[in-house]
Amino acid sequence: MQQKKTIAFIGLGNMGLPMASNLVKAGYSVYGVDTNPNTEEKLSQIGGKIDVPVELLVQQVDFVLTSLPTPQVVETVYLGEKGIIKNAPSSLTLIDFSTISPKLNEQVYAAAKEKGIDYLGAPVSGSVSGAIDGTLTIMAGGEKRVYEQSLPILEVLGENLFHLGESPGTGTVIKLLNNLMIGFYTQAVAEGVALGEQLGVNPDTIYDVLSVSFGQSRVYERNYKSFIAQNNYEAGFSTNLLLKDLKLAKQMALESGSQLPIGDQLIDLYTNAADKGYGQMDMSSVYLIMKELNNLNPVSQS
Numbered sequence: 597m598q599q600k601k602t603i604a605f606i607g608l609g610n611m612g613l614p615m616a617s618n619l620v621k622a623g624y625s626v627y628g629v630d631t632n633p634n635t636e637e638k639l640s641q642i643g644g645k646i647d648v649p650v651e652l653l654v655q656q657v658d659f660v661l662t663s664l665p666t667p668q669v670v671e672t673v674y675l676g677e678k679g680i681i682k683n684a685p686s687s688l689t690l691i692d693f694s695t696i697s698p699k700l701n702e703q704v705y706a707a708a709k710e711k712g713i714d715y716l717g718a719p720v721s722g723s724v725s726g727a728i729d730g731t732l733t734i735m736a737g738g739e740k741r742v743y744e745q746s747l748p749i750l751e752v753l754g755e756n757l758f759h760l761g762e763s764p765g766t767g768t769v770i771k772l773l774n775n776l777m778i779g780f781y782t783q784a785v786a787e788g789v790a791l792g793e794q795l796g797v798n799p800d801t802i803y804d805v806l807s808v809s810f811g812q813s814r815v816y817e818r819n820y821k822s823f824i825a826q827n828n829y830e831a832g833f834s835t836n837l838l839l840k841d842l843k844l845a846k847q848m849a850l851e852s853g854s855q856l857p858i859g860d861q862l863i864d865l866y867t868n869a870a871d872k873g874y875g876q877m878d879m880s881s882v883y884l885i886m887k888e889l890n891n892l893n894p895v896s897q898s
């Protein structure tokens with residue numbers, strides 16, 4: 597039997613930790629790296645290996661997978677002096693699951709290619725629950741050969757796998773459209789639920805009816821059931837990360853000469869939310885701002 601590939605997983609946050617854990621459970625030898633030692637410790641507890649610096653680690657593994665918060669961090673981790681590409685052998689395959697710009701995907705791809713290293717830009721959707729269940733949607737851009745050789749790993753992490761073209765940024769284009777729409781729906785849910793409550797309708801009743809109506813969306817289900825109804829806004833996907841993606845979508849629109857009339861307003865709304873202290877909280881917390889604006893009582897009835 598062919599031996600399983602060894603993997604380094606850099607960025608063990610809300611998404612990365614469950615993804616790396618699933619690879620450990622699938623029998624891969626996984627080395628975890630995170631600037632936060634607590635998350636490294638969690639991976640270690642289920643059998644992951646830790647405490648090897650990136651510049652050494654990349655020489656010991658077959659694959660390096662990353663799930664990092666921002667384009668700036670991705671740039672440093674891939675292109676920095678102590679980063680992956682500077683120190684990696686040509687036998688390595690890199691897969692970045694972070695949401696960044698298509699341009700940065702291309703930049704990293706070009707730097708990797710120069711050293712003969714394979715790279716896929718493969719942003720994901722499906723939220724933390726999808727990362728835990730291994731049911732993510734994975735939107736990969738890059739050479740088909742590299743996608744095919746990565747499939748056994750991608751199949752552990754996701755259910756809906758797409759190879760979207762040879763350009764390393766094509767997956768990211770679609771991912772940013774997805775998150776632009778998530779921005780719309782999240783604000784729509786916040787406004788709609790808060791308005792219903794202001795009018796004295798029980799939010800559970802609104803949810804039950806709209807769940808079988810055209811106002812339903814997967815974002816409504818997520819934001820309402822897991823956060824608003826629980827009155828718990830610990831981040832699954834933080835307001836700051838959504839704002840980062842809306843700005844990336846705006847940049848993409850500017851570069852293509854496209855208009856985003858509502859997208860522009862969303863950037864202002866979520867910037868205001870971050871300024872008000874909701875940045876680290878889940879994106880669904882913009883509902884609390886609507887409540888504040890409407891001066892609602894915490895509980896209302898039908």
Ligand code: NAD
Pocket residue numbers: 606607608609610611612629630631632635663664665666669673693694695696720721722723724832833834837
């Ligand atoms: P997160 O902030 O929970 O996790 C990021 C992790 O990276 C943190 O543990 C942080 O300590 C670590 N980190 C930061 N700088 C580092 C460095 N230099 N080296 C090593 N580790 C470093 O973010 P997340 O929610 O897991 O999202 C990760 C990426 O996936 C983002 O690009 C996000 O936009 C995208 N994404 C998130 C979701 C979601 O629902 N949370 C869904 C799809 C895509």
